[in-house]
Amino acid sequence: MNTRFAVATHILAFLAHSAGQPVSSEVLAGSAGTHPVVVRRLMGTLRNAGLVRTQLGAGGGALLARASDCISLLDVYEAMQEPEPDLFAVGSTKPNAHCNLGRVMQHTLEDLLGSAEQAMRQALAAISVAQLAQELASRLPADCGCPGATADAATHHSL
Amino acid sequence: MNTRFAVATHILAFLAHSAGQPVSSEVLAGSAGTHPVVVRRLMGTLRNAGLVRTQLGAGGGALLARASDCISLLDVYEAMQEPEPDLFAVGSTKPNAHCNLGRVMQHTLEDLLGSAEQAMRQALAAISVAQLAQELASRLPADCGCPGATADAATHHSL
């Protein structure tokens, strides 16, 4: 799930940056270092999760579905979880004999590990896409050797 | 990593239960619902992590390397991480053009997501194998319809 999450946040940060203007999958793919179709696939997931909306036709592309400070990294995390809902989904362990120990173990693990996942989710919920975009913008000028990348770095750089 | 973690904790809880007596990979596999070789593979990882030790030869098997209340689920989690150290390892994203934006994005994500992983690790560190085994033992009698599974359930049940 690693790269999906990374590319998704990359996309959302980009969309937050170019607020209001639809961005094409080709541009996003170029920035994220992947293929436009991969972006569109991921975009479908983000759209189903209600994080972005897309416009068909020429001049179309993707936009944030709501303000960037109303999208948390937990939203992104959950959107990427479609198939398997839990980080510690222990459901895959087969229920075996021995008095259903497998089932008891499964439930016990789920209960005990729930607190761990809860902690991580709270931490993710505390980070917004707006924060990410802002942090990114503040880091770009210093980190980049491009000429003219000083004050207007945020507008100069095509994320 | 899901099932690896689940099987590993299953194994450790079992070993905590049968304290001092080496347990063979066949018994563990039977309990965890997998193949003895899978258990031995996993056991190698746990052994490298210093969580268990094994005895060769007839009557051999695995034992906890230290007291069960000195083994946290964070230890297990980290042991299962060998190849890829980070839950949010963003390193796989290719560094692309555009003023090394990929690299900046990577570092920014790592920094922001570090807090999330830290929170999860602290929660995992707060749970010991001893707690897991105890919780498991307390749940087994009630959950199981085996005859004779009442007071001495902990000794009756072969985890």
Next chain:
DNA sequence: TATATTTGCAACCAAATTAGTTACACTTAT
């Protein structure tokens, strides 16, 4: 000492996941 038990390990197979890619239908601005 001989035998049975058990780990350690390598090799291989099958299934699942995933990124990348191509192709094409459909939508929409110009």
Next chain:
DNA sequence: ATAAGTGTAACTAATTTGGTTGCAAATATA
């Protein structure tokens, strides 16, 4: 009309992972 884009299906290749077999080495026990 045409060009630009999305949505989606299909295929490939790589990676991961669990299961399985086979065998050498170690060790308790008779």
